[in-house]
Amino acid sequence: MYGLVDCNNFYVSCERVFNPSLKGKPVVVLSNNDGCIIARSNEAKALGIPMGAPLHLYKTLIKKNKIFTYSSNYTLYGDMSSRVMSALNYFVPNIEVYSIDEAFLSLKKFNVQSLQDEMSKIRECIYQWTGIPVSIGIGPTKTLAKLANKIAKKNSSNGVYILTISNQLTHILNGMNLEDIWGVSKGWGDRLRSIGINNPMQLQQANPRQIRTLVSVVGERIVYELRGESCLTLEEVVNKKSITVSRSFGNMINDKEILKKALANHAARAAEKLRYQDSICGGIYIFIKTNRFREQDLQYSNSAIINFDELTDSTTIIIEKSFKLLESLYRSKYNYKKIGITLLGLRQKSKSHLDNNYIIQGNLFTHKKNQQIYMSKYCDRMKLIDEINTKMGKMTIFHGSQGMIKNSKNIKLEPDKWRIRSSYKSPFYTTNWDDILKVS
Secondary structure, eight states: OEEEEEETTHHHHHHHHHOGGGTTSOEEEEOGGGOBEEEEOHHHHHTTOOTTOBHHHHHHHHHHTTOEEEEOOHHHHHHHHHHHHHHHHHHOSOEEEEETTEEEEEOTTSOGGGHHHHHHHHHHHHHHHHOOOEEEEEESSHHHHHHHHHHHHHTOSSSEEEOOSSHHHHHHHHTSOGGGSTTOOHHHHHHHHTTTOOSHHHHHTSOHHHHHHHTOHHHHHHHHHHTTOOOOOOOOOOOOSOEEEEEEEEEEEOOHHHHHHHHHHHHHHHHHHHHHTTEEEEEEEEEEEEOTTOTTSOOOEEEEEEEEEEEEOOHHHHHHHHHHHHHHHOOTTOOEEEEEEEEESOEEOEEOSSSSOEEOOOOTTOOHHHHHHHIIIIIHHHHHHHHHHHHHOTTSSOOGGGOOEEOSSOEEOOOOTTSOOOTTOOOOOSSOGGGSOOOO
């Protein structure tokens, strides 16, 4: 059996953990730059606010109904997600983190007869330890577990629902849309309906080879999964083959120096992700673009790639190389909306058998001594910076090119125009000492 744990209205739930007064009240969370509504409490849903609704079209409704509005706080949400996943891992050793608010569980070692009680206890513990409510769907396959989770959210009184191969399943599949099934897109649904398959029950009874020909091998697997035959196992976390960091600006940017600060921040973040998975990169791809929706502006987009002589995980080197590419891409007459960086040619670091140091592969003309100097100069430094930022809070130490200002108390990042709009952002709470809740 498989389980699918899904955090209920996750972003909203995170905000409520640290502001209990929000419980029972309508709450929405916005996308980057406060553009669209990407999370809604049940109370906000009841007021008719759809998912993905542009904020500016619903400001009147929000004001009229006193709906609490928050900018997305991904630092907080990411940390809360880690806490939920750690709690799950305490009870279930084999889990697959599917998204920031979802995880599949392998329940092979659990007694089927006691699954309802066991999952209910896990659900209660997660809420007690993290403050995040979750729903748990259980089924003989991952596809059916995902379906069971939908039912647990809507109809189950205790947030846990077990779906088995029975008349019950037949009734459920007959009453659903094709797109309700995990992996079935609208395009696939239209193709299936064109041959007379109008609901998941008919899909379950279809010829798997016909479905494979019509959509893909994934469609064939869905047929078997709906029949209770497991085709999708838990996937282990694998390192990314490339890493991309990009953001749309809060305002249109023309100044090259401001663009460099934005790019430096993206490069630094990408380098952190690179080191987190113990990888090194062999090159970078930089892109820059204007806003194609502003027809009154001149339009421009361009990109460039550079391959490194030596693989690296150094923030300093990655920023330096990205600045060189920006010089070739920048045109002064345009107003830019977005800039981004992708790290290419990622490889896993390898450790020396003689000591615990990582070996960085050089080119044919790299002297071994120079390679050792490189390792000492950059790898240890980067490792130390990451450790400090982990312990003391994000951006405790950062690269000067990211932009900073000094005052009498501390050093902090400049509030540059390129940063995304977040007019309604809550404190970080769990990752910044200054944002820890204080009890008076």
